[in-house]
Amino acid sequence: MVQFVDWDLAASTAGALGKSGPKVSLEEAAEAVADLRRLADEASVHVAEYTQLKGPESPVRVVDRKDWAAANIAGLREVINPLAERLTGGKNPGAIGTAVGSRLTGVQAGTVLAYLSGRVLGQYEVFSSDPGQLLLIAPNIVEAERRLGADPHDFRLWVCLHEVTHRTQFTAVPWLRAHFLGEVQAFVDASQLEKDEMLLRLRRGISTLADAARNPDSRASVLDIVQSSAQRAVLDRLTALMTLLEGHAEFVMDGVGPEVVPTVADIRQKFNLRREEANPVEKVIRRLIGIEVKMRQYAEGRKFVHGVVERVGMAGFNKIWQSPLTLPRLNELGDPGGWVARVVPSLAA
Template identity: 75%
Template sequence: MAQFVDWDLAAATAGALAKTGPAVSYEEATQVVSDLRALTDEAAGHVAAYTGLSSQVEVPPVRVVDRKDWAKVNIAGLQRVIGPLVARLSEGKEPGPLADAIGSRVTGVQAGTVLAYLSGRVLGQYEVFSGEPGQLLLNAPNIVEVERKIDADPRDFRLWVCLHEVTHRTQFTSVPWMRGYFLGEVQAFVDASQGGEHMLERMRRGVATLSDALSNPESRVSMLDVVQTPGQKAVLDRLTALMTLLEGHAEFVMDGVGPEVIPSVESIRAKFNRRRESGNPLEKAMRRVLGIEVKMRQYAEGRKFVHGVHERVGMDGFNKIFESPLTLPRLEELGDPDAWVTRVHH
């Protein structure tokens, strides 16, 4: 079968290009890992008590990673998802060994370049592609680097990050259908394309777009240019609504729990928000192309929606949102909590 990405080359590229982490001694590094594991457990108790949600499956222990390991885990997850999709899109057609080798190696370098960039930005992630039920990753070098840059109390900042990421783990492990629904929507996006070969080429071009933005901050192209059909737009609307809800819910929980357990939370939030909004031209270009700017808006819009629903129907009423895919908010409801409450509660 044709190989869309040379995954080994992607991993090697990501490892070679990943930024060097902050300077820490072996003892400091060991302490950071120990702290993050303990604070993940502490955060889990706070999140469960605040949200009323509890995991319905056995939860794997948190995995504290460095930047190269983060890239490797994500490459493995992408390989697991993209491989079957490429097989379906190509319908068994072979492009020829030379075209396959050249194309997959080019895409491998491009994908590795993008993952190297992201590996230096992501603080934590609930990774769902690699296997059931998913795994919580905490990127230790980035957490230490940011807490130093904003001069935050280390324990407070680490617990603050853990609250956000553990909320994502809770969303996927306390709602039995969530992971399958998300992966199904990714599949639906591909199924809605206008032909396999054309979609494969657009996917390649999308990866190239991300890579090019690293060397050309003036690029105005975004990943939304991969969207080509009304069917894909409908799927993207559902995915956008889902991700806005999940990010907003995590922000809402952070802000709800934080003041009770993190003494310096107000200072951390203010400094972190300023850092989110700043950035050099290259970083701003990558945020736009990767859709991170959209994600930053999702934090604010989603939190406002969750707050609005909670204000109207309380936490138990809000949690009806997780009853089934039919009770998830529609894109147009995110700006109108009353519309969701009317549809689901009446």
């Protein structure tokens, strides 16, 4: 198999460059871990009642930053290795290997994961296992609640509501994980490029990244660099799906919140400010690796879900999980009424 990325080097790079955790005693750390496990179980009950969705529960893993990076590296192997096989036809990488050696890409992957490992609060990781695994990053949650001055119990439950909603999406909707992985595979299949074209795109990518670093107003993104025309169509479908999933989780965490998280309004206000605040260099990094896109997905997706539920209720909204054909199209995210008219016209009437 072509070794396109040195995954061991990626893991060691992520561990070496990752932020150190907040200062906590051994007792405080143990208490936070136990609290997050308990609150994840509590959140499962609230999410099931609110969403009217119930699926088998996969395990909850409370991890540190290094373990989070390792879990994502295991998942990335499942995506990147098939891509490398297609790019090279299973043969020695030759010119591609010279331009982008496995050690270089390993360092790059590790650097990105190191950056993210200090900022992600939780994740439902679907690549490395079936049906997936719920990850809660304890040091990041503790650090965030301290920085916000939030009540620890309320903030931890609020975060758990969001992440447990993602777990519910993938476990209560039997076809969703396979569909998502199929779309990722379609993205990989659409990336069959000639070596010269790949090298040209890589050179263009380096130039674009350098320009973005010099010019904070640049709108460049890694996603723009790697896309082929065929991949854009797949990416539109993936963008619509991810916006739905993120927006649904945001809608649920705020919908359940007032009943079980007394300080939810204060937490949401402070958390939104935290998302927006970043120095110019960090803003460039966020844009390059797609974090700004994800932040927009939170807001746009939540607005879409709210618009649908407002029109047809939660039971009507849940028609969205019937099949891939009932998922919103990209242009419907700004038009919840259009989705209702297409999928549940009887309820709209």
